[in-house]
Amino acid sequence: MASKKKIITSDDILGKEAVDTDGEILGVVMKLHIDKENKKMVGITIDQGFMKPDLFVGMSYIKNFGVDTVFLSRVPADKFKGLDVLDSKGKLLGKVAGVKSQRHKVVEIIVSKKGITRDRFLVPSKHIEEIGESVVLKKSFKAVKIEK
Amino acid sequence: MLKNKIRSISSGKKDPALMESARSYIGRKVVSKSGNFVGKVYDVRFSGSVFAGIVVMKKLSKVFIGKEFFSVSRDAVMLSINPVTSLEGKQVFDADGKRMGKVTEIIRKGNSNTLEAVMVKKNLYSSAVKIPKSEISVSKKNIILKKVYR
Known part of the structure; x- marks a missing residue:
């Protein structure tokens, strides 16, 4: 079994699905990146599928190379882009346009309002109730509009 | 005007x-505590003359959710729980990244939202494996187990 071996080959990694800490399948590993000078592997590239950009993941973000999957040690912040943002009553406020993170934790999200104006506002993490298939905000949330 | 009054x-x-x-209520979107789309309101149920809860439908599967677990607004029904029933169909990986199969059945404490175990099947012909809640490490988008299964 591949996982029992201390040394694995590129065949054991390429084509396998990359899974983040939420258990979400991000895509398929399509490239291995190797440092020519140090002769060490530095990361992998994940093919996220149609219309999505490829994602480079550094070695420090890889938890282990499993039998059927590659486990990542973090959830990529980019994953939240495009998610619906709902207030505590379920009203759609807009979509996530950007994520600011510090030390791998989401600090604030930039939300693009629905409608023609596409105004943007910031949501600090303290006002975020949960992030799943959409971002649910707390009752305490008040929008801070970003000047254009 | 008088007709509408x-x-x-x-x-x-x-x-x-x-x-x-x-x-x-019918057709209103139902969102779980963590912001996941659970389904749409299919029916409203009463116990005697008292409002008891809603029936939520997603992909032909229906779940009754008692009124104690949600609040209703004009835009959606917001649940205060993440229904364990939505784990059905999710992929299961062991700690070594081995694909165990998909969740075919949820075992709960009666009708509550407390998970006891999941039944996992690799394919149509394989026998189901029972995995207790204590062996589950992550159960969000998919399920990751704490142990390595042989």
């Missing part, structure tokens, strides 16, 4: 025009 015969003073109708 509802005349009231009630001991309560609230205007019936300001009350929500059961019909308006």
Whole structure:
């Protein structure tokens, strides 16, 4: 079994699905990146599928190379882009346009309002109730509009 | 104008025009505590004359959710729980990244939202493996186990 071996080959990694800490399948590993000078592997590239950009993941973000999957040690912040943002009553406020993170934790999200104006506002993490298939905000949330 | 007005015969003073109708619940989006789309309201159920809860439908599977687990707004029904029933169909990986199969059945404590175990099947012909809740490490988008299974 591949996982029992201390040394694995590129065949054991390429084509396998990359899974983040939420258990979400991000895509398929399509490239291995190797440092020519140090002769060490530095990361992998994940093919996220149609219309999505490829994602480079550094070695420090890889938890282990499993039998059927590659486990990542973090959830990529980019994953939240495009998610619906709902207030505590379920009203759609807009979509996530950007994520600011510090030390791998989401600090604030930039939300693009629905409608023609596409105004943007910031949501600090303290006002975020949960992030799943959409971002649910707390009752305490008040929008801070970003000047254009 | 007169046709739309509802005349009231009630001991309560609230205007019936300001009350929500059961019909308006149908088709409303249902969102779990963590922001996941659970389904749409398919039906509203009463126990005797008292409102008991809603039936939520997603991909032909229906779940009844008691009124104690949600609040209703104009835009959606917001649940205060993440229904364990939505784990059905999720992929299961062991700690070594081995694909165990998909969740085919949820074992709960009665009708509560407390998970006891999941039944996992690799394919149609394989026998189901029972995995207790204590062996589950992550159960969000998919399920990751704490142990390595041989």
